Amino acid sequence: MSATGQDRERAAMQAIGRGGLESLLDLLNQDVMTTVYVQMVQNPRFRPEQLDTHGASPEEVELCLRIFESRGLLHRVDDGSWVTNAPENALADHASRLEERARTLRAATPGLSRIYYDAMARSPRSLEAVGVELLESLEDVNAAMSELFAATRRQVVSMRTRSPRVLMIMNRTPERIAEPVFNSHGETLRLRVSFDSGLLEEPAMPAAVAARTQAGDEIRFANAIPFTATTSDNGVTVMDIDDPSGTSVGMRITHPGVSAAIKRVIDDTWVRGVRWTGRGTVTRADAEPLDDRDRDILALMLGGVADATIARQLGVSQRTVERRVRRLLELLGAATRFQAGAQAVKRGWI
Template sequence: MFDLIGLSAQHETIYRVMLQRPDLNVAGLAQQLAIPADQVREALDVLADLALIRLDPGGGPVRAVRPQAGLMALLAKVEAEVAVRQQQVEATRAAIAAIATAHDSHSRAVEGRAFEGVDSVRERLIELAQTARTECLSFSTGGGQRADAMKAEAPLNQLALERGVHIRNVYQDSLRNDPATLAHARWMASLGSQSRTTPTLPMRMIIVDREIALVPIEPGHPQRGALELQSPGVIAGLVALFEQVWSTATPFGEPARPDEQGLTRQERELMRLLAAGHTDESAARKLAISLRSVQRMMTSLTERLGAVSRFQAGVHANRREWV
């Protein structure tokens, strides 16, 4: 019944007995339930991880947390995760519809044109920066940005901000390891721009005034050029994608704080990528960090999990709900 909140039938039974018989220790619980003491200890570890039992710092007996507090807190956490997941599903659905429409050459809904090559895209971005009226939203994939690109866009961004254009940008967390890009982001922030970071981004993207969007012709090869989109339906989907990513990203200037399990967002995303079948190399590309950084991070995570191999680390990570 309680699998949804991470409680097996045996763990539930032990928890119920502890509520009814708070005087029982491990041996007493094992005798009461006719199970080995090792199984009781394993169950107590799980119940402790779920905050359903409380240890006495003074060395007294373990106490079960009242179900009105413990179980309801776990259920509330699951409900919150479901709500967030539903938002992600809706945003992803909108993004899929937008991308599908953008790449359907026969769709009449698409009103745009292709800009082949980096120089062509840069010229179009200069035009858009000069004509933007209210807002510019963007995803900047990769870690460090190209120095020539930052130098070229700096005066244009400054003029746009001075005109009252609201600029929001999402970088990848790896930005924090590149001094030049970090300095550029700080300078932009000093002018009123807002930036956030997240471990991975779906693609490079710019949306101007919620009317025009530039997305890569090939997301995996942005140097090929960009496709300009103007269809209201497509733009709405891309804006929804941006807002969903923005809502969960870390505001620029704030440290990458670990979550309740001690993991940074980048570490958790690395675990997710590897669990999904990515190699160290492809995970490094997704996170825009070096292969050595991925391997260093995995060594640290394996040690924290108390594992002696990648496989054992995966088992322990799954048990602790790190993935």
């Protein structure tokens, strides 16, 4: 036996002593496993020495056979020979067992994640006013957001612009976007979010907003949101930004004064935002209804969205949008969009 083969045999015996046949996989080259199994299929009734294993030692072949036996791929007979079980049954059974393990792991993941983030939220570092912590990757930002949600009592407020994490979330499936957000106690959190109106240029934005609205979020649109930030009701803020090179970075802020200042910016952004309500009926002061298209244009227009972007979002020509905007200004008796916004609020149109 070669020195390498002897080393593998010693390691194998130690692994067996620890009761782990599955751990023997780490000791074998995957090519050896494949070679032995193919030989088993080609020789359904065999003795180990009859297999052409292309240089694998007898000890390695024996380890392979023991692993395959534990998986139900073959069985030993009285005369020292082995019999390969039919692959269509044996492999299907083995695959079913692996799938059951995978289902168990997936089912356990949410609960284990809540335990993990609850522990992170209760760690000494999260309870101290540590100031400002730099997050150096999108993965760090995601982890910080998970910790923020875990430690939140009831509500999260946020303002969001075209930042790395926001773009990542927007490109998820609508079903995943609409998933509820929980704290570490499994309680559903209330989210109040202001989006920068420039995000309406993103093709995935309308579907993403519709999904979160369905999930119960309160959503508005506002102009010139400077950065993405989220603050919990326990005073922790996470910022999602990118550096000049475009690399995803962020900050986790636990300093009470800094976090409170950012929350004031989030609250001010919410106050000046335009409420997102979807399609419906809006009534003028004289009770003559606006149609759905007028209502959509009014909401987007008052959110500061340019006519060209409104046209793309609604699937109409820019000329149509411009004509309807002029009509809305006339109906409101306004000379500017700002005046139109004030009149629309006063009349209860939005």
